[in-house]
Amino acid sequence: MNVVGSLNAVQRAADLGRLDGGSFDVLVIGGGITGTGVALDAASRGLRTALIERRDLANGTSRWSSKLIHGGLRYLRHLEVAVAWESARERQILMSTTAPHLVRALPFVAPLNDTLPPLGGVLTEVGVRAGDVLRLASGTRRAQLPGPRRVSAVEARQLIPGLRRDRLRGGVLFWDGQLEDDARLVVAVARTAAASGAAIVTHCTALSVSDGSVQACDELTGTTFEVQARTVVNAAGVWADTVDPRVRLRPSKGSHLVLDAAALGDPRAAVIVPVEGESARWVGATPTGDGRLIVGVTDDDYAGTIVDEPAVTAAEETFLLGTLSRALLRPLSSADVIGRYAGFRPLLDTGPRSTADISRRHAIIESADGRMLTVVGGKLTTYRRMAQDTVDRIVDRHGGGRSRTSSLPLVGAARGVPATVSTVPARLLRRFGSEAPLVAALADGDPALLEPLFSGTAVLGVELLFGVHHEGAMDVDDLLDRRVRLGLVPAERRRADACAAQLLASSVT
């Protein structure tokens, strides 16, 4: 089976061999969306590129997002037109060229009731219409993202059956991009980088960096070794200051809840409700492809210890449920919550204002000798542009070609429907795009592998196999938490533990 950019234990060993004592044009530290994006941009320009990640692809903030590819509405509200424009442009590139299989149009409804009085409704409509101008200017067709409009109370309730009826005057409907899965985007970018020649080594920590020399540790064996690079790119996200202590970060924490979609009557649109007493903050509930709702998000200054898997506090949960419930027929409670997750935004410290007001534009910080670039901030939506700007800096200094990534489809994004497609489960098409037939083929005559792992989950056995054979999953956590995302609902993850362990033990790659 020919799978492009396959990552697995054998490939990791080969890439580790290239790294140990090797020399590269670019060595990236961090396997989130920023680091994998830089590795792809650099490798696809022909630069000798390697990436090391201390745990797994999408181990950090990149798997804790709201899973939206947003065209910049939020930035328009803060009058950051350049950031909004960049988001709209990148959304267009993702939806039309690089990852159309992973990004889809999602309708949003802002219900017009006493949570959004008439003036608020008018301002919301003005905002979404301004966002639509950016859509048009960025070349996104109406067929990809329909235009905004007012909807009647009846239509609003058809889209979101769980809405309160009293004093409902209708709603403002608009469209934006939704990611199938943030971790899947990271894996697709990493594999596309590997297909372009990058060495991608997970479970490998950068211990120290000095003059283009990186001391690294293979976490699977404990062996340490040295890699040389003309330029080191620090893409360690909210840990960037541990790689380069001169970087000053001001992390904010964002929390989400996972609910069964039935809690809002299986809505066909996302609902957004303004935070009481604030003009530019909202709490939303977005439906996912597998019958769930993601409720979020908080945005609070965070001064505690940075951990990989932050907990959602009771206060955050109360805030999210309480804000959303203001627009609902049946108020939500903790009994509706089946999963919780939180992450830290790697924001640059720009002074005393609230983290919610700190610009989401990315920053590239150069070390005095120019041998290390730190790239922080930004968002999933703009990862490609962040990577292009970073590698442009490297190329300005050392020479090299122009970025190719705006026209380079990620793995799974190939056009043309394979003939076998009608026999492939819809879930695989949604998550793997043009690679879905390859994933299904791993069942190899065993129909049980094309069935859900257990009753009540949508995850299929072949997804675990593909994760191990081609997507670089090295252990049960990689598989369940970052390839198939069962970890978002702990009760489900527990049911898959033994099966994943057995599969890993029997897998020969």
Ligand SMILES: Cc1cc2nc3c(=O)[nH]c(=O)nc-3n(C[C@H](O)[C@H](O)[C@H](O)COP(=O)(O)OP(=O)(O)OC[C@H]3O[C@@H](n4cnc5c(N)ncnc54)[C@H](O)[C@@H]3O)c2cc1C
């Ligand atoms: C709650 C929340 C919601 C968000 N929602 C959205 C959204 O809907 N849409 C959007 O576009 N953006 C969203 N964002 C922003 C986006 O998720 C982040 O900007 C982005 O994921 C940051 O990616 P990163 O690669 O810079 O950092 P990370 O994903 O954290 O990656 C850094 C990586 O570096 C690794 N690392 C750290 N130290 C070392 C070391 N010494 N050696 C090797 N590896 C190391 C870590 O393990 C980690 O995997 C959201 C952010 C938050 C917090």
